[in-house]
Amino acid sequence: MTDRVHLDRPRLLHLLEAMERIRLFEAKCVELYQTQKILGFLHLYDGEEAVSVGVIEALRPEDAVVATYREHGQALARGIGMDVLMAEMLGKVEGCCRGRGGSMHIFDAKKRFYGGNAIVGGGLPLAIGVALGDKMQGREAVTVCFFGDGAAGEGEFHESLNLAALWQLPVLFVCENNLYSMGMALGRAEVDTDIARHAGGYTMPAEAVDGMDVVAVEAAARRALEHVRGGGGPAFLECRTYRFRAHSMFDAQSYRTKEEVAAWRDKGPILRLTRWMTETGLLHAGDQAAIEERVKAEIEAAVAFAEAGTLEDPADLLKFVSMENVPQEGAVR
Amino acid sequence: MAEKTMIEALNLTLHQEMEADDAVLVLGEDVGVDGGIFRLTEGLIETFGESRVIDTPLAESGIVGMSIGLAVYGLKPVAEMQFSGFSYLAFHQLESHAARMRWRSQGRHTVPMVVRMPYGAGVRALEHHSESREVYFAHTPGLKMVIPSGPRNARALLLAAIRDPDPVIFFEPKALYRSHREEVPDEAETLPLGEARIVREGGDITLIAYGAMLKRTLEAAERLAEDGAEAEVIDLLTLSPLDDATITSSVFKTGRAVVVHEAPRSFGPGGEIVARLVENVFYHLEAPIRRVTGFDIHVPYFAREQAYLPDVERIFEAARETLDARA
Numbered sequence: 001m002t003d004r005v006h007l008d009r010p011r012l013l014h015l016l017e018a019m020e021r022i023r024l025f026e027a028k029c030v031e032l033y034q035t036q037k038i039l040g041f042l043h044l045y046d047g048e049e050a051v052s053v054g055v056i057e058a059l060r061p062e063d064a065v066v067a068t069y070r071e072h073g074q075a076l077a078r079g080i081g082m083d084v085l086m087a088e089m090l091g092k093v094e095g096c097c098r099g100r101g102g103s104m105h106i107f108d109a110k111k112r113f114y115g116g117n118a119i120v121g122g123g124l125p126l127a128i129g130v131a132l133g134d135k136m137q138g139r140e141a142v143t144v145c146f147f148g149d150g151a152a153g154e155g156e157f158h159e160s161l162n163l164a165a166l167w168q169l170p171v172l173f174v175c176e177n178n179l180y181s182m183g184m185a186l187g188r189a190e191v192d193t194d195i196a197r198h199a200g201g202y203t204m205p206a207e208a209v210d211g212m213d214v215v216a217v218e219a220a221a222r223r224a225l226e227h228v229r230g231g232g233g234p235a236f237l238e239c240r241t242y243r244f245r246a247h248s249m250f251d252a253q254s255y256r257t258k259e260e261v262a263a264w265r266d267k268g269p270i271l272r273l274t275r276w277m278t279e280t281g282l283l284h285a286g287d288q289a290a291i292e293e294r295v296k297a298e299i300e301a302a303v304a305f306a307e308a309g310t311l312e313d314p315a316d317l318l319k320f321v322s323m324e325n326v327p328q329e330g331a332v333r
Numbered sequence: 334m335a336e337k338t339m340i341e342a343l344n345l346t347l348h349q350e351m352e353a354d355d356a357v358l359v360l361g362e363d364v365g366v367d368g369g370i371f372r373l374t375e376g377l378i379e380t381f382g383e384s385r386v387i388d389t390p391l392a393e394s395g396i397v398g399m400s401i402g403l404a405v406y407g408l409k410p411v412a413e414m415q416f417s418g419f420s421y422l423a424f425h426q427l428e429s430h431a432a433r434m435r436w437r438s439q440g441r442h443t444v445p446m447v448v449r450m451p452y453g454a455g456v457r458a459l460e461h462h463s464e465s466r467e468v469y470f471a472h473t474p475g476l477k478m479v480i481p482s483g484p485r486n487a488r489a490l491l492l493a494a495i496r497d498p499d500p501v502i503f504f505e506p507k508a509l510y511r512s513h514r515e516e517v518p519d520e521a522e523t524l525p526l527g528e529a530r531i532v533r534e535g536g537d538i539t540l541i542a543y544g545a546m547l548k549r550t551l552e553a554a555e556r557l558a559e560d561g562a563e564a565e566v567i568d569l570l571t572l573s574p575l576d577d578a579t580i581t582s583s584v585f586k587t588g589r590a591v592v593v594h595e596a597p598r599s600f601g602p603g604g605e606i607v608a609r610l611v612e613n614v615f616y617h618l619e620a621p622i623r624r625v626t627g628f629d630i631h632v633p634y635f636a637r638e639q640a641y642l643p644d645v646e647r648i649f650e651a652a653r654e655t656l657d658a659r660a
Contacts, residue, residue, distance in 0.1 A: 153390030183367030
């Protein structure tokens with residue numbers, strides 16, 4: 001029996017709220033960047049929310065997640081608290097990584113959230129190891145590995161797909177294909193732009209899905225996970241999506257036109273869901289406003305928590321490099 | 334002559350040398366249509382076309398390995414890593430192949446290749462985006478390791494690196510990319526690789542630095558002058574091969590030395606420099622040599638970036654202690 005997506009009203013409102021939490025959290029991050037409370041790099045997920053929400057909805061608590069440097073969405077969807085996430089963005093000790101990881105390196109041991117990996121493709125072999133470890137130690141869990149279309153050009157992508165298939169590991173590969181690896185259009189980077197087909201070459205079931213449709217993503221993720229959980233080895237899901245903003249906070253975006261971005265914005269995952277829910281009578285007047293109000297209150301509380309936090313004592317920067325400084329239980333959440 | 338930032342000066346070198354030498358080509362991630370992650374290669378693709386300004390997929394190992402292949406038979410690739418921290422994926426190609434081609438072929442094959450990499454802190458990013466791991470390359474026989482400290486010497490050293498017959502790792506201090514301008518002559522000029530430069534003369538102590546740390550070291554030297562001590566400041570410019578002669582003769586004269594770098598301390602460039610001084614001028618030393626360095630940690634997130642980096646105060650204090658030391 002397939003683990004189906006139930007499309008009742010509460011369920012759809014839940015999916016909408018999950019995406020709004022990511023969208024509005026990041027909008028607040030932009031504000032905090034502009035007022036220089038967040039500095040350095042900030043890679044926004046704006047437009048890709050349906051991918052992390054749809055896939056992570058289909059996970060169980062014991063499953064592991066490996067993500068990229070554009071991972072605010074995965075972190076929130078996986079249940080890392082918005083307060084400790086915001087504190088992390090601001091570099092505070094109260095953050096989920098003591099302010100050490102920041103935007104690009106989110107980790108959470110209890111939630112089996114293994115980054116936050118800033119090097120493109122770098123998370124794939126890690127996911128293979130996590131899954132192999134689970135299998136060897138008899139744990140019934142799946143490792144979900146998120147990466148972008150750019151990762152398909154890296155050697156580690158191919159090594160990992162082969163190993164996962166060769167050893168029949170419980171891995172779900174999720175390619176967030178947003179059509180650009182920074183400024184490089186997919187069509188200029190890959191001989192075959194159908195990335196799911198690459199995975200097929202490694203003899204695993206692979207499916208491409210509309211990454212702007214959260215329901216379709218969740219349904220596809222459940223199908224893939226059913227295969228993996230059944231002991232069938234890895235599966236591959238390519239989610240076709242789009243990044244609405246620059247690669248990081250600023251880039252010249254000479255690689256695409258404003259019209260192209262606007263056309264994609266109109267197909268965005270939140271608009272898409274709310275339009276469909278409106279047409280089918282599942283979204284009532286005031287629903288979205290109520291969600292936004294709730295989320296904004298959560299964000300305000302998270303910002304207050306983060307701003308009240310403390311910066312790490314420079315003397316403590318020497319901690320957590322090697323064994324003698326292993327944190328006490330509970331020190332890193 | 335025109336006032337240029339380091340970005341503009343390096344861009345000028347690429348334009349001029351590609352114009353002068355058809356064998357020179359540029360490749361890397363986003364170096365073409367997008368003009369480079371730091372906009373350093375802007376305008377090249379319009380001038381020289383897609384065959385000489387090659388946008389590659391994200392494939393660092395492939396970029397460097399391919400550059401080696403291009404270089405062994407007549408071309409002069411200038412490859413870009415978007416950040417030096419991304420080069421770890423290409424380390425195998427640099428260490429196992431680029432560095433050894435001349436050795437293995439008894440000089441029949443050479444690899445006249447440059448790999449440009451922005452390095453160091455200063456953009457308030459963390460870890461891979463701010464690291465200073467020059468020792469990986471300086472430690473590898475067969476690779477040259479060059480690190481400029483300003484627009485004019487960056488421009489001249491990059492040209493020398495492109496014309497050099499061996500593989501050169503060219504670290505660009507990204508903190509200085511747009512920090513200031515310098516007069517840069519219109520006509521092409523080079524600086525010899527392997528030569529350090531004395532940028533401030535003094536007889537009391539030698540301060541040795543390079544890259545983004547040079548400016549802070551010079552500021553510390555000015556504070557020492559106010560304090561009555563004249564520091565000689567050496568800008569290494571090339572880390573490997575290291576210019577023993579310039580360093581040795583300066584410390585022979587002053588008897589005191591401090592080495593400054595933002596790389597982590599343990600097994601860092603300072604260790605090698607101090608070892609050479611101990612070997613060469615031990616009997617002329619007046620005080621223990623000190624190092625002012627990054628800590629043995631990863632570059633932290635923005636809020637504590639400056640706590641990681643050597644600052645003027647730390648350099649000044651180390652120099653002061655060295656000056657005050659009595660045998």
